[in-house]
Amino acid sequence: MATELTHHTAAQLAEGLRAQQFSAVEVTRAHLNRIAEVDGDVHAYLHIAGNTALATARSVDAALAAGEQLPALAGVPIAVKDVMATQGVPTTCGSAILKGWVPPYDASVIRRIKDARMPILGKTNMDEFAMGSSTEHSAYGPTRNPWDLTRIPGGSGGGSAATLASFTAPLATGTDTGGSIRQPAAVTGTVGVKPTYGAVSRYGLVALASSLDQAGPCARTVLDAALLHEVMAGHDPMDSTSLTGQYPDVVAAARRGALGDLGGVTVGVVRELGGDGYQAGVRQRFDEAVDLLTAAGAKVVEVSCPSFTAALGAYYLILPSEASSNLAKFDAMRYGIRVYPKGVDDPTAEQVMAATREVGFGAEVKRRIILGTYALSSGYYDAYYGSAQKVRTLIQRDFAAAFEVADVLISPTSPTTAFPLGDKLDDPLSMYLQDVATIPANLAGVPGMSLPAGLAEEDGLPVGLQILAPARCDDRLYLVGAAVEAALTSRWGGALLDRAPSLDREAV
Amino acid sequence: MGASGTGETVLAYDEAMAAYDPVMGLEVHVELNTATKMFCGCPTTFGAEPNSQVCPVCLGLPGALPVLNAKGLEGAVRIGLALNCTIASWCRFARKNYFYPDMPKNFQTSQYDEPIAFDGHLDVELDDGTTFRVEIERAHMEEDTGKSSHVGGATGRIHGAEYSLVDYNRAGIPLIEIVTKPLVGAGDRAPEVARAYVSALRDLLRALGVSDVKMEQGSLRCDANVSLRKRVSDDATSSEQKAVPFGIRSETKNVNSLRSIERAVRYEITRQAARLAAGRRVVQETRHWHEDTGVTTAGREKSDAEDYRYFPEPDLVPIAPEAAWVEQLRTTLPEPPAQRRRRLQTEWGFGDLEMRDVVNAGATEAIEATVVAGASPATARKWWMGELARQANTRGLELSALAITPAQVAELQALVDAGTLNDALARQVVEGVLAGEGGPAEVVAARGLELVSDDGPLIDAVEAAIAAHADVADKVRGGKVAAVGALVGAVMKQMRGKADAARVRELLMERLTP
Numbered sequence A: 001m002a003t004e005l006t007h008h009t010a011a012q013l014a015e016g017l018r019a020q021q022f023s024a025v026e027v028t029r030a031h032l033n034r035i036a037e038v039d040g041d042v043h044a045y046l047h048i049a050g051n052t053a054l055a056t057a058r059s060v061d062a063a064l065a066a067g068e069q070l071p072a073l074a075g076v077p078i079a080v081k082d083v084m085a086t087q088g089v090p091t092t093c094g095s096a097i098l099k100g101w102v103p104p105y106d107a108s109v110i111r112r113i114k115d116a117r118m119p120i121l122g123k124t125n126m127d128e129f130a131m132g133s134s135t136e137h138s139a140y141g142p143t144r145n146p147w148d149l150t151r152i153p154g155g156s157g158g159g160s161a162a163t164l165a166s167f168t169a170p171l172a173t174g175t176d177t178g179g180s181i182r183q184p185a186a187v188t189g190t191v192g193v194k195p196t197y198g199a200v201s202r203y204g205l206v207a208l209a210s211s212l213d214q215a216g217p218c219a220r221t222v223l224d225a226a227l228l229h230e231v232m233a234g235h236d237p238m239d240s241t242s243l244t245g246q247y248p249d250v251v252a253a254a255r256r257g258a259l260g261d262l263g264g265v266t267v268g269v270v271r272e273l274g275g276d277g278y279q280a281g282v283r284q285r286f287d288e289a290v291d292l293l294t295a296a297g298a299k300v301v302e303v304s305c306p307s308f309t310a311a312l313g314a315y316y317l318i319l320p321s322e323a324s325s326n327l328a329k330f331d332a333m334r335y336g337i338r339v340y341p342k343g344v345d346d347p348t349a350e351q352v353m354a355a356t357r358e359v360g361f362g363a364e365v366k367r368r369i370i371l372g373t374y375a376l377s378s379g380y381y382d383a384y385y386g387s388a389q390k391v392r393t394l395i396q397r398d399f400a401a402a403f404e405v406a407d408v409l410i411s412p413t414s415p416t417t418a419f420p421l422g423d424k425l426d427d428p429l430s431m432y433l434q435d436v437a438t439i440p441a442n443l444a445g446v447p448g449m450s451l452p453a454g455l456a457e458e459d460g461l462p463v464g465l466q467i468l469a470p471a472r473c474d475d476r477l478y479l480v481g482a483a484v485e486a487a488l489t490s491r492w493g494g495a496l497l498d499r500a501p502s503l504d505r506e507a508v
Numbered sequence B: 001m002g003a004s005g006t007g008e009t010v011l012a013y014d015e016a017m018a019a020y021d022p023v024m025g026l027e028v029h030v031e032l033n034t035a036t037k038m039f040c041g042c043p044t045t046f047g048a049e050p051n052s053q054v055c056p057v058c059l060g061l062p063g064a065l066p067v068l069n070a071k072g073l074e075g076a077v078r079i080g081l082a083l084n085c086t087i088a089s090w091c092r093f094a095r096k097n098y099f100y101p102d103m104p105k106n107f108q109t110s111q112y113d114e115p116i117a118f119d120g121h122l123d124v125e126l127d128d129g130t131t132f133r134v135e136i137e138r139a140h141m142e143e144d145t146g147k148s149s150h151v152g153g154a155t156g157r158i159h160g161a162e163y164s165l166v167d168y169n170r171a172g173i174p175l176i177e178i179v180t181k182p183l184v185g186a187g188d189r190a191p192e193v194a195r196a197y198v199s200a201l202r203d204l205l206r207a208l209g210v211s212d213v214k215m216e217q218g219s220l221r222c223d224a225n226v227s228l229r230k231r232v233s234d235d236a237t238s239s240e241q242k243a244v245p246f247g248i249r250s251e252t253k254n255v256n257s258l259r260s261i262e263r264a265v266r267y268e269i270t271r272q273a274a275r276l277a278a279g280r281r282v283v284q285e286t287r288h289w290h291e292d293t294g295v296t297t298a299g300r301e302k303s304d305a306e307d308y309r310y311f312p313e314p315d316l317v318p319i320a321p322e323a324a325w326v327e328q329l330r331t332t333l334p335e336p337p338a339q340r341r342r343r344l345q346t347e348w349g350f351g352d353l354e355m356r357d358v359v360n361a362g363a364t365e366a367i368e369a370t371v372v373a374g375a376s377p378a379t380a381r382k383w384w385m386g387e388l389a390r391q392a393n394t395r396g397l398e399l400s401a402l403a404i405t406p407a408q409v410a411e412l413q414a415l416v417d418a419g420t421l422n423d424a425l426a427r428q429v430v431e432g433v434l435a436g437e438g439g440p441a442e443v444v445a446a447r448g449l450e451l452v453s454d455d456g457p458l459i460d461a462v463e464a465a466i467a468a469h470a471d472v473a474d475k476v477r478g479g480k481v482a483a484v485g486a487l488v489g490a491v492m493k494q495m496r497g498k499a500d501a502a503r504v505r506e507l508l509m510e511r512l513t514p
């Protein structure tokens, strides 16, 4: 019974709960049991909130028994990335500097999840302050890829992706600054969506790079992602950059896409996001997806976005610049850990700040703070931050031109499949290259999705297909994504994750 | 708080002026009187329990985001318009990055190269009635920091303190920083110009209703940049003098009264002059003003290269005030203070000196309101510049803080005009009102201060006085009319002051002269 419930999709759980085939408490308990069983190996969670999750589940069961009308995902459990301020629950961002911090308030997206009556199972592991592509930069140890426990689950949202791939949560939240939702989805065989910038409130998300950060849904199916997307997105007066006006109906788009007809849709293959530097098995699965889109009735064209080749460079100036300022608040004065300098009798506030930041931040965070501080310094601003902003404008123009000829763009999500833990830790540049295909969407603020495209022949590990759409046209991701998913699952005779190794103790 | 500094050697002011020409730059920070903070919904009440007016946003908790207070923007635009500035059609906030414990985010949300208002001026009237035009460089929006108190140690400053306490109630209060262009051509009147500018700015901001402008509470704070250059011409406004490059400047922080601004600028001129005259350099630095000793002392050394790593604030959207809205705000501007002063002076028939005293005493608004409430300008001036000024002075209060309203003053004067009170009784009524005993009519009734207007008791007293002082009465009868004063005094004493002295005199004279 437990296994069955944890292997349901969110849509199936929602339906079963509404039909009272099982209770929300049973569903939550099944997931808590599964966590106890497999998360010791996977380490997707930093904190389990079992009691509050069960309390929410009980209230949903009571409401269902009383015949109340509830939100679509009421009673469906969720795991939350540890970057989201959650009242009364430790929120560390994977950093030692926030060890023990319990926020006195909820992020707006957490408020929405609570309003949707979804039991929050716990907080998921991540690269420290969302800086990384492997979740190895967590101060609390890495998360392991459920497909191969010796490999990385992607990052920064490796914890969230791994909960889905290890069936310890049917849904999870992520944040995507340069690929932190999509790349983990790609390497774990799951679905992840970065919505249009401003679609999901950033209020209460511990900021990495304010102009790039965007929260979104992580799920095992396109429809599940759409259901969660609908919960998370919406205007928030607490976030000045939050979008106003009409939001597209992503759930309807996912249901329509699942019918498999892409007639009238033009798909652009981005020439600059593929070819050299992409693993052979990744390229092969991508080419198959292109054929499949054609078969579904889509018109496939090639588009060129020449400025994308400068995206990585621009990104690694803008992100550290904003991050260096956003992370300045971690100074031991009001929250988080406080470290007194050794050998100083009567330390000043500045010395305490410095000692705390020295101990509290990991190497990657320090590296980016130093980069950003340098890039913003007077005399360098124009050459670095200023030029990067110009590249950003060029990338936006490339997208605009491409969307003149194509409704959506596609590429591989990540150049490689999951690499072994420790492989790139000493080589930050090759780590940064993991996000080469996902970064342009963040720089332009457009939405992107990654969904499973199959397994690479050479290593049997998941490959992701990325779909990009114009700003505010998130529904197109779901339409095309659901069509691809339907065609692939029918070809595979089931979901890709069905082929993932069982993590059950007795099976090891 | 704060130990007094020891002054450096200074040059006599006249000597300093003979050799050098001062150039000033004034930066004024004004706290807006919005009900809530600049980027969150916390109240802005002054003097609340420390850290009782805070939230995730103004505490800089991880994840919190700012949202611009529309009233703060409106105040900034109105100030810009009142200072004859151009209002930006598009501008952004910027982050000013530096670490300090009273800055919750370790950056201040401010504006950098895109201020909301720029290129304006304010015409300032000097003591002799001439006008000096102060050019305004910019007015920009920002948030205030928290307030640190350094406990223990000798100086009350962070260095050497045993520990520090931070109150974040002030963090996020809307501030407008108004920066002048370098003020040249003021010559030896530079200190006076500085004081007159801040005074005029304060009047303007008060008239706009955008700030409490209470320097003693820090809702208006002034930093004065002063530098000296060689004097090459007797005329500070001459083109040769203007062509001389500026000297190195000092920045005197947080000078918190009009008088101190004048003194601090004057002190800096004489201090820098002494250094230059001795062949030493002026150090570019922040200096602290000491009210008690009247000197400035060195603070942080400051270089132009101090790097705040400004960049556009990505958490706030750009501001693009619509032209129609700006024009609508322009219609809400009050009459410019200088123009208003001239109008009132004419309407009231005051002399130049009288009017200047009124303005310097900050009594203009009170007199205007008293006149509106029915008193004559002359009597309104007499009260506010006389008895009430004295009362305010002994209580150490500003006139506006006295517990008597202009309407009550007008009511009081009406009682005098009606013969119900004489001046001495009226002063007793003022005492009563200030003591919280109620309005003038209530105090008159409660204290029984009404003049005796019935002649019966007066005649009794008059006749008693003539009988008791027969010698004086005889002198009056003999033609020494001035002697009647002693009899009036005796009657008034008998009546315990509650008589109209003029009527008493009349009754006496009826009886003592043919």
Ligand SMILES: [Zn+2]
Residues within 6 Å of the ligand: B037, B040, B041, B042, B053, B054, B055, B056, B057, B058, B059, B172
């Ligand atoms: Zn607040």
